[in-house]
Amino acid sequence: MSHETVYAELTDWIKRVHALGSVGELLAWDEQVNLPPGAAEQRASQLAALAGAQHAAASDPRIGAWLTALEGEAASLTADQKAVVKNARRDFDRATKLPEEFVREKAAQGSRGYHAWARAKAGDDFASYAPVLARNLELAKREAGYLDWAGREYDYMVDKHDPGMTAAVIGGLFDELKRDLVPLVKAIAASKLKPRSDALRGFPIDGQRAFLREVTQRLGFDYDRGRIDVSLHPFCTGTGSDVRMTTRFKEDEPLDSLFSAIHETGHGLYEQGLRADQLGTALGIHAGMAVHESQSRLWENQVARSRGFWRCFEPRLRELFPRQTQGVSSDELYLAINAVTPTLIRVDADEVTYNLHIILRFELEKKLFTGALAIGDLPAAWRESAEGLLGLTPPNDREGVLQDVHWSDGAFGYFPSYCLGNMLAAQLWYRALSLRPDLEKDFAGGDFTWLLGWLRENIHAQGRRFDALQLARRVTGEELSPRHLVRYLRERYGRLYGAEGEKGWVERAEG
Numbered sequence: 001m002s003h004e005t006v007y008a009e010l011t012d013w014i015k016r017v018h019a020l021g022s023v024g025e026l027l028a029w030d031e032q033v034n035l036p037p038g039a040a041e042q043r044a045s046q047l048a049a050l051a052g053a054q055h056a057a058a059s060d061p062r063i064g065a066w067l068t069a070l071e072g073e074a075a076s077l078t079a080d081q082k083a084v085v086k087n088a089r090r091d092f093d094r095a096t097k098l099p100e101e102f103v104r105e106k107a108a109q110g111s112r113g114y115h116a117w118a119r120a121k122a123g124d125d126f127a128s129y130a131p132v133l134a135r136n137l138e139l140a141k142r143e144a145g146y147l148d149w150a151g152r153e154y155d156y157m158v159d160k161h162d163p164g165m166t167a168a169v170i171g172g173l174f175d176e177l178k179r180d181l182v183p184l185v186k187a188i189a190a191s192k193l194k195p196r197s198d199a200l201r202g203f204p205i206d207g208q209r210a211f212l213r214e215v216t217q218r219l220g221f222d223y224d225r226g227r228i229d230v231s232l233h234p235f236c237t238g239t240g241s242d243v244r245m246t247t248r249f250k251e252d253e254p255l256d257s258l259f260s261a262i263h264e265t266g267h268g269l270y271e272q273g274l275r276a277d278q279l280g281t282a283l284g285i286h287a288g289m290a291v292h293e294s295q296s297r298l299w300e301n302q303v304a305r306s307r308g309f310w311r312c313f314e315p316r317l318r319e320l321f322p323r324q325t326q327g328v329s330s331d332e333l334y335l336a337i338n339a340v341t342p343t344l345i346r347v348d349a350d351e352v353t354y355n356l357h358i359i360l361r362f363e364l365e366k367k368l369f370t371g372a373l374a375i376g377d378l379p380a381a382w383r384e385s386a387e388g389l390l391g392l393t394p395p396n397d398r399e400g401v402l403q404d405v406h407w408s409d410g411a412f413g414y415f416p417s418y419c420l421g422n423m424l425a426a427q428l429w430y431r432a433l434s435l436r437p438d439l440e441k442d443f444a445g446g447d448f449t450w451l452l453g454w455l456r457e458n459i460h461a462q463g464r465r466f467d468a469l470q471l472a473r474r475v476t477g478e479e480l481s482p483r484h485l486v487r488y489l490r491e492r493y494g495r496l497y498g499a500e501g502e503k504g505w506v507e508r509a510e511g
């Protein structure tokens, strides 16, 4: 058989495995959006049956034979084919190297872990949760061992979410970011300028829904190939021609639903921009969580918190909500959109302090994996870090170490992606601005096509040919660096809050 025939067989099979997985995603979406309350058990068994079928397909021995044949003929493969084979090998190893018994044990522990966490959080009882964390840590290390990452267990966890990334690289980037960010947050906290927390109240849900639909459509989300619904926690799933986003609505927090929707739109635009004929192969799958998050953050923050964006949409907001916006000046609105208030809770954090929440988790995770930190000492270590980074001390573990769900099912190594995504978003933003300095004027005129086209070509259409570090290098001409994020935060927030030794509202004066 020629290697072209083998390659065609492999990719057909990969696409089929991906199609099975996407059915599971659809069922999971439906569970969050539509499921009747009495159907939870039935849905769980549907999902389990499907996961079994998908795992069987993903670990089919023929894949191994195809891969071995293609790897033996690497010299005759194109660069794209090599990328596809490399990613397929990664997936195949992960599907086949974990003993079945281990996979079952981990799934059961994940479900137990979630309930133990929920109970511990409700009762502010870390001690009852500590054995679960110990077990999850042990399972994570065992998993790394099965996949030949023994001795580099935390790197394995990081690589799982962000192929090619390592704890050492992240540590270097975060140290640099921390050095500049901690003083900026302190300066903003000391600013006399305070956002009015009561500025926006009583926005009817129907109007909010209409507004965010207009906004996300204008940004480029294709509603012929996707939709938006309501769920408890906003998310985005699906890919290619069927992307499902969600948001949530609160009458007194219209910016929450809008910015959640814009964030998910960034994810959705990425998925809609993948090559539809290659879904599931390295040519038609996202490059990892950091790159995914760079897309959601770029649209949410650099674009939708800009002056240009609001020049376009503020008149429409006032038109739809004349009574609610009557007593709110343009400057007050813009400050509410760019409110910075340090908080103990990651999910409530603004985009400046958010990064410090991530650094805190990364540093603790890393120490848990090396053994430098014992699980029993975690609550105290958390308090100490929160004090040092955020200037706030959690009064209890509910607002400290127990606040996040991630570790309860062993999702270590996931947090850094959020902050790496913020870094990459800022770096991409300045590159885009250097190519098109009038980008914000485009936005003011309601035109987002240049930016989307540029991202489509340079990020979305690239699939997983390159990892986050390679993409940063290729698209921006330099290594991934926190200095662009620091520059962006200083330019937007330092100026706005007068925290850079200038008067507040400098942005307004500059028009």
Ligand SMILES: [Zn+2]
Pocket (backbone or CB within 6 Å): 263, 267, 293, 296
């Ligand atoms: Zn996201």
